[in-house]
Amino acid sequence: MTAAEFLDLSVTIAMGMILLGLAVAFFRLAVGPSLADRVVALDMMTITIIAFCGVYVVAVDDASFLDVAIVLALVGFLATVALARYAERRFERENGSDDEAARKREGDENG
Numbered sequence: 001m002t003a004a005e006f007l008d009l010s011v012t013i014a015m016g017m018i019l020l021g022l023a024v025a026f027f028r029l030a031v032g033p034s035l036a037d038r039v040v041a042l043d044m045m046t047i048t049i050i051a052f053c054g055v056y057v058v059a060v061d062d063a064s065f066l067d068v069a070i071v072l073a074l075v076g077f078l079a080t081v082a083l084a085r086y087a088e089r090r091f092e093r094e095n096g097s098d099d100e101a102a103r104k105r106e107g108d109e110n111g
């Protein structure tokens with residue numbers, strides 16, 4: 001087996017594994033019972049697409065997709081942070097925030 005054949009085999013196996021990971025993440029995104037499951041699945045899908053871009057760069061020997069992967073990584077990070085803040089505020093709204101509970105306790109002690 002030559003180096004080129006080994007590289008082609010490795011790229012083919014990597015693409016298959018990436019597609020499998022993408023399918024599993026999409027299933028979790030569609031079925032996930034909670035918001036946290038969906039956020040993690042979306043983040044996993046972003047990471048697998050970034051991995052696809054990296055493997056594609058190796059397969060075609062063209063570095064133009066590296067820029068796409070870097071931008072996608074930055075956007076994915078910002079999306080994860082935004083969804084985490086949304087989930088935190090949603091949790092606080094549903095359960096009452098700790099600040100409100102502390103203010104109520106202080107009000108009870110003072111009055």
